[in-house]
Amino acid sequence: xxxxxxxxxxxxxxxxxxxxxxxxxxxxxxxxxxxxxxxxxxxxxxxxxxxxxxxxxxxxxxxxxxxxxxxxxxxxxxxxxxxxxxxxxxxxxxxxxxxxxxxxxxxxxxxxxxxxxxxxxxxxxxxxxxxxxxxxxxxxxxxxxxxxxxxxxxxxxxxxxxxxxxxxxxxxxxxxxxxxxxxxxxxxxxxxxxxxxxxxxxxxxxxxxxxxxxxxxxxxxxxxxxxxxxxxxxxxxxxxxxxxxxxxxxxxxxxxxxxxxxxxxxxxxxxxxxxxxxxxxxxxxxxxxxxxxxxxxxxxxx
Amino acid sequence: xxxxxxxxxxxxxxxxxxxxxxxxxxxxxxxxxxxxxxxxxxxxxxxxxxxxxxxxxxxxxxxxxxxxxxxxxxxxxxxxxxxxxxxxxxxxxxxxxxxxxxxxxxxxxxxxxxxxxxxxxxxxxxxxxxxxxxxxxxxxxxxxxx
Numbered sequence: 001x002x003x004x005x006x007x008x009x010x011x012x013x014x015x016x017x018x019x020x021x022x023x024x025x026x027x028x029x030x031x032x033x034x035x036x037x038x039x040x041x042x043x044x045x046x047x048x049x050x051x052x053x054x055x056x057x058x059x060x061x062x063x064x065x066x067x068x069x070x071x072x073x074x075x076x077x078x079x080x081x082x083x084x085x086x087x088x089x090x091x092x093x094x095x096x097x098x099x100x101x102x103x104x105x106x107x108x109x110x111x112x113x114x115x116x117x118x119x120x121x122x123x124x125x126x127x128x129x130x131x132x133x134x135x136x137x138x139x140x141x142x143x144x145x146x147x148x149x150x151x152x153x154x155x156x157x158x159x160x161x162x163x164x165x166x167x168x169x170x171x172x173x174x175x176x177x178x179x180x181x182x183x184x185x186x187x188x189x190x191x192x193x194x195x196x197x198x199x200x201x202x203x204x205x206x207x208x209x210x211x212x213x214x215x216x217x218x219x220x221x222x223x224x225x226x227x228x229x230x231x232x233x234x235x236x237x238x239x240x241x242x243x244x245x246x247x248x249x250x251x252x253x254x255x256x257x258x259x260x261x262x263x264x265x266x267x268x269x270x271x272x273x274x275x276x277x278x279x280x281x282x283x284x285x286x287x288x289x290x291x292x293x294x295x296x297x298x299x300x301x302x
Numbered sequence: 303x304x305x306x307x308x309x310x311x312x313x314x315x316x317x318x319x320x321x322x323x324x325x326x327x328x329x330x331x332x333x334x335x336x337x338x339x340x341x342x343x344x345x346x347x348x349x350x351x352x353x354x355x356x357x358x359x360x361x362x363x364x365x366x367x368x369x370x371x372x373x374x375x376x377x378x379x380x381x382x383x384x385x386x387x388x389x390x391x392x393x394x395x396x397x398x399x400x401x402x403x404x405x406x407x408x409x410x411x412x413x414x415x416x417x418x419x420x421x422x423x424x425x426x427x428x429x430x431x432x433x434x435x436x437x438x439x440x441x442x443x444x445x446x447x448x
Contacts, residue, residue, distance in 0.1 A: 075421070076421060077423050079427060197344060198427065198429050199396045199398060200430075203426055203427045203428070280422075284434075
């Protein structure tokens, strides 16, 4: 059977394994679809193709234009989210050769659809990476976290680079940060999401960074369900909980880690508590967050 | 004593209440100079897709709103020649940035704006113009009307 050739990628659902996508002077053979792997579910992302570039034999990810738009509600606040392929294309140009961002090129097909050809970043995502560390939290905090935090600071500075150039990552999650095996860097991927502008244009990025920091310091997330159902691990912590110990935007997520891990310095915990219901003061810019994290790092780990 | 007031208006109940509050104050009409201002916030990329017609309509709509606001103040006895309208067509990253910039350019003694009470989560996600201005400004009286 001869392979089908696609220059117009509007109908991305019909582009399947063995088909060829032709963009500019590049030809890529589709080998499969990327999948969204969250909450134990694997959903194929039909607009994200796995492919091999014919000229080089190098594996690539080809992201086609999918203009999804939806509302999400966080703690009662309605936010309009949408995919913005052009934004991702512009960021790819901005971060060319930046070691802490995925690399790739953006093109447009004859129908004006944005196509991004992305280099694969090899390594576990931050979610899986932290999950595989087998040791108790105290040892992790003292022996492993300092190096992790050093790299997190660099990754956060990379996001600052986007912000000072008026771009948001748009979907900062612990599975969009890859521990790149070949370099040891934490590399950001997938920046095609965006959300409607507000008076706090970087709020959702900052919230995402707060979650990554919480995940790193806590060696995973700790939620109310875990705390109440795993008393072997959490002991009587559930008797000592207050509403303000939990996340401002995710009511089950435990933020006040020092209540359970008392050796976490207050200075560290205070940074996290900016994202809790207790806080009256929020980070408005990444500079404020970075300043506080750096102070913690140099006070306790440097 | 001459006094220059900048009133920031947006499409909200609190803005209308702020205007009403100012209109009821016992000013010495010869000494007060009022500027009614509306600022456009930079749109996100998807909003840009709404096109130039949408932007033009918004501009026309806001010029009308500012004129109506001026008429309200005049109907309460203020002098029309002492009330100015200012529609800033250059979009700012945030409304607060725009207000700060306009305050720097003008010689205003008082800033008036409406303020909607927000939950903490809403304040974090959407931001709060009044809080931002309180933190950023100095040398100006800020009247935030809830």
